[in-house]
Amino acid sequence: MAILTITLPIFLLIGLGYVCAWRRLFTPDQVRGMGRFVITIALPALLFRALVQQQLRDVLEWRYLLVYALGSLALLIGGFLYARIVHKQGVTSAALRGFGMSVSNNGFIGFPMAMQLIGPHAAVPLALTYIVENLVMLPTVLALAESGQAGHAPVGILARRIGLGLVKSPLVIAIVTACIGLVIGIHPIGPLAKVIDLLAGASAPVALLVIGASLFGLSAKGMMRPVLEISAAKLLIHPLAMIGLLMLIPIADKDLRHTVILLATIPMLSIYPIIAQRYGEEKFCGAALLVTTALAFATVSGWVWLLQAGYLG
Structure with a gap:
């Protein structure tokens, strides 16, 4: 019951989002609008609020x-x-399959889960995770996927496009702004702090509803074997890779150790099929997202139990 208290509310909200889409309480346009609200406003506010409450030396954890x-x-x-x-x-299809195995939905699912397991300190590893995903993972995936296309954009144009996306990313802006605030010792107060708190509080529930609504209409019919391979890699092998690396690169802080494992257990990004749509792979990637998210309730609960029981350090 202690484990279900952490994991069940997350997946109940995902299920509620699915039911809302099924009953047409949310239209696809409304779901996309809610998702944009989370990514551009609510989640950046949450990240900013949590980071400005930390010490700068705690944010810069290179081992993580x-x-x-x-x-x-x-x-x-x-x-x-x-x-x-x-x-x-x-090349393109292989890149998208590797993408599904290696990039977690940390903003919509990972952070709400980490907040329940770790507490407010989870904001630090989440910010570090976003740095890895935005500066390393997504550029690598996009470069690989584009390289498999006939007449793909030159490397310089692709790099410029990725760079502009990073500069304009609200999440990156929130992290940089929070770090500047820590350096110069400025923190939001009064009405501004209250607005940030209200927006941050909306992030987790709206994000989880969006995930559930996004799953409605997806199907894995006729694709179960390759889809299950992606699911197994994402939900089992990805966290095992983190556990193995922690043996080689030990992290002293227990919360950071647990978070780096936990975030790797989370299903892939909800925009996985949207990214794949450019390459005609949206049906397969949508099926992988559906199956992986459905299986995650059991696997994530298992990983949380192992972490809570102390079996993973």
Whole structure:
């Protein structure tokens, strides 16, 4: 029951979002609008609020960055090679399969879960995780996927496009602004602090409803075997990679150790099928998202139990 108290509310809210979409309480346009609200306003506010309450030395944890980056890259490269060699997939399809195995939905699912397990201190590893995903994982995936397309954009144009996306990202802006605030000792107070608190509080429930609503209409019919391979890699092998790296690169802080494992257990990004749509792979990636999220209730609960019981350090 103690474990279900942590995991069940997360998946109940996801289920509620699915039911709302099924009953047409949310239209697809409304779901996209809610998702944009989370990504551009609520989640940046939550990240900013949590980070400005930390010490700068606690935010700059290079060991965490290294473990999460190496573990995620190992899954991306391993998944890419597996798809190329075993399933004879093209470069773009293989890149998307590696993407599904290695990039977690930390903003919509990972952070609410970490907040319940770790508490407010989870904001620090989440910010570090976003640095890895935005500066390492997403550029690598997009570069691989584009390289498999005939007449793909030149490297310089692709790099410029990715760079502009990073500069304009509300999440990146929130992290940088919070770090500047820590350096110069300025914190929001009064009405501004209250507005940030209200927006931050809306992040988790709205995000989880969006996840559930986004799953409605997806189907895995006829694709279960390759989809289950992606699910197993994402939900089981990705966290195992983090555990192995922690043995080589130990992290002293217990909360950081637990969070780096926990965030790796989370299903892939909800925009996974949207990114794949550009390459005609949206049905397969949507099926992988649906199955992985459905299976995550059991696997994440298992990982949380192992963490709570002290079996993982």
